[in-house]
Each structure stands twice: as structure tokens, then as C-alpha cells.
Amino acid sequence: MDYIEIFKALSNETRLNILCWLREPEKNFPPQGENLSNPIDLKGGICVSSIQEKAGASQSTISNYLDILQRCGLLLSERHGKWTYYRRNEETIKILSDYIGTKL
Amino acid sequence: MDYIEIFKALSNETRLNILCWLREPEKNFPPQGENLSNPIDLKGGICVSSIQEKAGASQSTISNYLDILQRCGLLLSERHGKWTYYRRNEETIKILSDYIGTKL
DNA sequence: TTGACATATCGAAAAATCGTGATATTATGA
């Protein structure tokens, strides 16, 4: 668990927003996976273009942000067809919360 | 409470260490305030030079770090004579912990 | 198999951050 990398990832308003939006995906984003050939449980995952639309930055910037959030463990991703669905990694967030509450 | 500024402040190993060291000041630093003319309750505050010695960076760097940590509310400072004593601001840390646990 | 779409990666310019030494400020004791 690299806390420095986590804090760097959280030091950006858009990335922080993405993490918060993904707490309630169905509330903050349109329905997902509608063009998927066979139905799959997306576990609340949201595709890059939906996140991009909401965040209002360029496609490459958002793709990069999602990569940063995933590499430090705050997000999980799963590819289905053309789409990559990102969702929160609650495990890491729990560990971070415990760290702040007890070690920091 | 500017969480972005707080996360920026925490995105640096030395600053993170300083915050952790100040959890147990008497364990991590030499006794403080020995040359003070009249005795004052320092509330666990540690002077800049003690922190600098432990961190092993330049005086200006540590002074700057402490300023960053204070401006975002993670540290409190109190000047006594020639010395500025820095200590944790547990209130902010508690608010941050709650934020991570419930809002993030 | 090809065209179009979704995403990832690359390369670059601008901005921010890092860390330092030099210098300024503040406070004290001789």
C-alpha cells in the first residue's frame, strides 16, 4: 500500500470527484452496458466515456486519471467488449481510512 | 476544509513522516523548551531545528514543509522566544478521517 | 475484411512542486 501515491492521486479535484461519483454510480451516470451482447454484472462499473462526459476533460486526460487511480489501488477495472468499466476498490479505501484514523 | 491542499501536503514522504513523528513527540524528539526563560506548556510542540535534524533536509526545506502542513490545517504552531513549536492539529486530522470514511 | 467506435498510449508545452543556498527577520543575552 503506497500511501504517497494514493495521496498524489487524491490531490486533484477531478480525480477526487470521480471517486465520489462512483460511490453512487446509478445516481451519477447513465445506465451502463446497454449495448453489450450478453448481459454481465458490471458491479457498478462505469465506462470511460460516461466518466469523461461528466468530468468534462479530454478523453486522454480521463483515461490517464483512471489509470492513476487504478495503479494506486483506488479503482478496479474490467474490460467488456469495447468498453472498460471502472469501479471503486472499497478494500483499499477501507485500508486508507484505517491508516488515517490510526497511523497518521 | 480544503481536502485537495491536505492531500497535496500528504503527498510527500518527509511531510508524512513529520506528521507521524509528532504523534509521539516525547518518543521521537529530544526534550523541548529547556532554554526557555519561563516555563510554558508546549503541548507536545517541537521546534523546527529538532524536526530538521530528524528529517535530514535543509533548514529552508523543513521550514517550508511545516508551513505547508500548517496552512492546510494539519499542524498548529506557537512561537516562544526564538523558537517556533509545531504540533499536530488533531481536530483537522479527525475531520479528514471522517471524510475518508464517509464521503470519499 | 473493413469501418467505426471505445480506450490506451505517445509526445510535448505549460504549470506546479521540490529542494537548496543565500539572505532577511526576529528574539535574546552579553
Add this chain to the structure above:
DNA sequence: TCATAATATCACGATTTTTCGATATGTCAA
């Protein structure tokens, strides 16, 4: 009043981060 010690601020080069447009890669449907 002056020398000195502790801290703060300044100026700067080096590095990192930000954000983008262009391009590459992967996937599916016609």
C-alpha cells in the same frame, strides 16, 4: 547596542505533474 541563534522568506534550477491533440490498439458489426 551588538553578536548570535532560530526561523522565515527569496530566488533559482531541476524535476514532476498537468492536460492536450494526435495516433495506436483493440473490438465488434455489417
